Amino acid sequence: MRNKLDWLKPADYVIGLVFTVVIIAVSIFAYRAQTALHLSRERSQVxxxxxxxxxxxxxxxxxxxxxxxxxxxxxxxxxxxxxxxxxxxxxxxxxxxxxxxxxxxxxxxxxxxxxxxxxxxxxxxxxxxxxxxxxxxxxxxxxxxxxxxxxxxxxxxxxxxxxxxxxxxxxxxxxxxxxxxxxxxxxxxxxxxxxxxxxxxxxxxxxxxxxxxxxxxxxxxxxxxxxxxxxxxxxxxxxxxxxxxxxxxxKGGWGADGSNAKILTAILVIDAMFAVFIFFAYSRVIIMRRFKKEALFDEMTQIYNRAGFDHAVKGYQWAHPDRPWTLVMIDVDDFKFFNDYYGHPAGDAVLWHVASSMNQLAHQHKGPDPIFYGRNGGDEFCLAFMGKTADQAAPLVEEFAGMKKLVHYESRKISYTLSIGYASFPEDGQDPAEVVDHADEALYAVKLAGKHGCQHYSSKEKGQQDIRSQLGFTLHELTAYNPAGLVIYEAKKGNPRILFVNHAMVTMMGYDDMWDYYRNLNRNHTRFVDPRDDERTSQVLFKIFTGPVDGQKHELRYRVVAKDGHSFPVIANVKLVENPHYGLIAYQAFIKDLPANQ
Known part of the structure; x- marks a missing residue:
């Protein structure tokens, strides 16, 4: 009688034996590796x-x-x-x-x-x-x-x-x-x-x-x-x-928590262990890739953050130590206004638009040398034209500065401006830190000159090193301690809305604070004019408001009514300014008129 297994060929036994040996070997290796890993973790805990x-x-x-x-x-x-x-x-x-x-x-x-x-x-x-x-x-x-x-x-x-x-x-x-x-x-x-x-x-x-x-x-x-x-x-x-x-x-010895027994049990499902291991390894790759991206890229704009930007620039410089490059520092003008006036989502839209503009510029000018760009944080951005001197990068900087700065947010069209300063290596600095400082100084020179522009660093400019100290004075310091009363309001006839009033004006008019001033006047600039001078003053202001915005200062004399009801004469100097956010506004500075001039 033939054996029931005789139909199996010798090669089948060999393959089965090899497969069994492989499974046992892999299982033993996995067991030893896992126990060693657990022991390492346990000893680290100890x-x-x-x-x-x-x-x-x-x-x-x-x-x-x-x-x-x-x-x-x-x-x-x-x-x-x-x-x-x-x-x-x-x-x-x-x-x-x-x-x-x-x-x-x-x-x-x-x-x-x-x-x-x-x-x-x-x-x-x-x-x-x-x-x-x-x-x-x-x-x-x-x-x-x-x-x-x-x-x-x-x-x-x-x-x-x-x-x-x-x-x-x-x-x-x-x-x-x-x-x-x-x-x-x-x-x-x-x-x-x-x-x-x-x-x-x-x-x-x-x-x-x-x-x-x-x-x-x-x-x-x-x-x-x-x-x-x-x-x-x-x-x-x-x-x-x-x-x-x-x-x-x-106390119970190493591995007393039963981990070894669990690992031995896992040998019975070695195929599942291989699948879990592969999944775990791939998951680790994804996690590390994600961590790397989070470490080098800005979450909101999806461009380099400061660490990623610096890493890219230093990598290029290390590979090309003798090649020039130009650093551009960029700052959104009056960015706090967008957050305060339109809300933070509008401010985010402006930041995203700046990043999108830099991305567009980089793709339009692809070449052998890269263009790196990133967000330093807040409303500050940076560009780096690798392999280009300041003169070679200047047309690109001008092109970026001239790009349309208009954001469509909800039903609004929001325009913004940028202040841009740039410096190059090795022309303006012998190391990256010096180039950053000089590009930063050029940026602040633009800020000091009135914002909305771009400038190349120049060490020959008088007062270049004092730019930061000049900008150190805040709006609060420039207005709170001004001895003259200052009111900023909409330059229009009717009920011109007050936009800002300083402490000197609040005190002159006898109010407790700025909010008391707004509440009593209902933010209407003309409400404090003495009724006897109201018609004459309104006519003069309307003539100024409808005239040319030529930066000229206009002097008016009229009487105003304080909070307690008493009237006194003032000299008011008016100047018109075209503001990109409010339109035409008037700056009016007040001082009390001397009795002899009444």
């Missing part, structure tokens, strides 16, 4: 715990150091002659973790508390014992508290001794007085540190050098459980006068 523990331990030790600082204060307040030391010592020892306190003028322990500690009276910290000597000398040299120990206490157990060098002033000069010392038991002062590790589920061993200059470490305390294949973390106290290290391992 190391982080050790770092946190070192901070907690420092806080525990600082409590003991704080007692010796109190001794320093006591000695200085007493001028070096401490009386009734037992009274002060009792308060310090009663804090539950300090066992003994000493005063050691000149290094000799002469005042001690409590009485059981008087056996140490007379000890010389500089001569009695190498550990005491080394600790005292280190503390004196570095003028810092030193924690000596651990050592065996007479009353039993392990302890630390804190040596604090005390200096006092006499006749204006500071001199070494001696030491303030405190002794504490290890298990008391490190009680919180000990509990924190046990609570987190770790076995540990804690070591310390007995003195700051010692090289050998001594065991300070340890857990009852065994420390297996520990993570070691070295650290120092805050003043670096004490060296420590701690060894940590999980």
């Amino acid at each position: 190391e982080l715990t050790a770092k946190v523990f070192s901070k907690t331990l420092n806080q525990d030790l600082e409590r003991a150091v704080g007692v010796t600082k109190a001794l320093d204060l006591l000695v200085n307040q007493a001028g070096g002659q401490v009386k009734d030391f037992d009274k002060y010592g009792k308060k310090m020892v009663d804090n539950q973790f300090i066992d003994e306190v000493f005063l050691a003028p000149g290094g000799k322990m002469t005042q001690v508390y409590p009485k059981r500690a008087k056996a140490d009276s007379g000890l010389d910290l500089f001569n009695d014992g190498a550990a005491r000597r080394d600790s005292a000398l280190y503390a004196l040299k570095h003028r810092t508290p030193v924690i000596q120990g651990p050592f065996t206490l007479v009353q039993g157990g392990w302890g630390f001794a804190v040596r604090y060098p005390i200096f006092i002033k006499r006749n204006g000069k500071e001199r070494f007085w001696g030491f303030g010392c405190a002794v504490t038991k290890v298990d008391r002062v490190l009680k919180v540190s000990n509990k924190s590790l046990l609570k987190l589920g770790y076995n540990y061993r804690l070591y310390k050098t007995v003195t700051p200059v010692a090289k050998k470490y001594t065991l300070v305390m340890k857990s009852k459980g065994k420390v297996a294949d520990p993570v070691r973390y070295d650290f120092q106290t805050a003043n670096k006068a004490s060296k420590w290290y701690v060894e940590l391992s999980p």
Whole structure:
């Protein structure tokens, strides 16, 4: 009788065997890789715990150091002659973790508390014992508290001794007085540190050098459980006068959370593991690509941010160190107006339009050398014409400045202007930072000259370095402290709306503040004109408003009515200005007329 499996060919067995071996090999590799990865993460977590523990331990030790600082204060307040030391010592020892306190003028322990500690009276910290000597000398040299120990206490157990060098002033000069010392038991002062590790589920061993200059470490305390294949973390106290290290391992051993069993189970579904691994790897690529884009590109305009722009420029310069390039700094004029007057979405639309214009310019002038562009932040943008001098880039800058600056937002057409300054490498600066500064100065020169224009940096211009300081004066400073009253309003007949009034005008008219002024006049400029002069004044203003906008100043004399109802004469100087946002507006400055001129 033939075997039922005889129809299988030998090659089928070979293929099955090879496939099985591959699956087993891949599974073993995956198991080892995953367990190693988990162990690495687990050990990293333990190391982080050790770092946190070192901070907690420092806080525990600082409590003991704080007692010796109190001794320093006591000695200085007493001028070096401490009386009734037992009274002060009792308060310090009663804090539950300090066992003994000493005063050691000149290094000799002469005042001690409590009485059981008087056996140490007379000890010389500089001569009695190498550990005491080394600790005292280190503390004196570095003028810092030193924690000596651990050592065996007479009353039993392990302890630390804190040596604090005390200096006092006499006749204006500071001199070494001696030491303030405190002794504490290890298990008391490190009680919180000990509990924190046990609570987190770790076995540990804690070591310390007995003195700051010692090289050998001594065991300070340890857990009852065994420390297996520990993570070691070295650290120092805050003043670096004490060296420590701690060894940590999980109580149940590495991998005690059952992760290994989970990984073994995953071997049964190795194909699924491969799919998950591929998906995870691809997801990581997408995430990293997204992170890179977020790090280098502005979220709103989708062009380079400042970091991305700088990265692109530096990359080009590194590859072409001898090639010129021109940096253009761009600022939207009066950008705050768009946000305040139209709302932030309108301001965003303006920013997007600027970015779109730069993108359009770059695509229209593609060449062997790139054009980089980005948003510095807020309403500031930058362009870089790589491989071009300032003269070669000037036509492109002019072209960009001449592009239509009109935004269609909802049912409105919003126009805006730009201030542009540019400088080139190496003509205007020998390094990128200098080029940025000079392009920035050219930009602010445009701002200072009235905005809406472009300018190449020129170091020969008088006052070039003072541009920023001149622009440092804010609108508030220029108007709030102006002794003349100032009102800005719509230049039209009828009910011209007030757009701005300064503090001097509010005070002159007897109002409490700007809002009181607006409320009483209903933002109507003509309402404060004395009725006796109203018709004449309206006719003169209408004639000015309908005349040419030639920058000429017109002087008027009429009477105005203050808030309390009394009338007084004023001299008003009127000047018309064409504003791109409000249209025709009038600037009117007021001063009180002298009685002789009435």
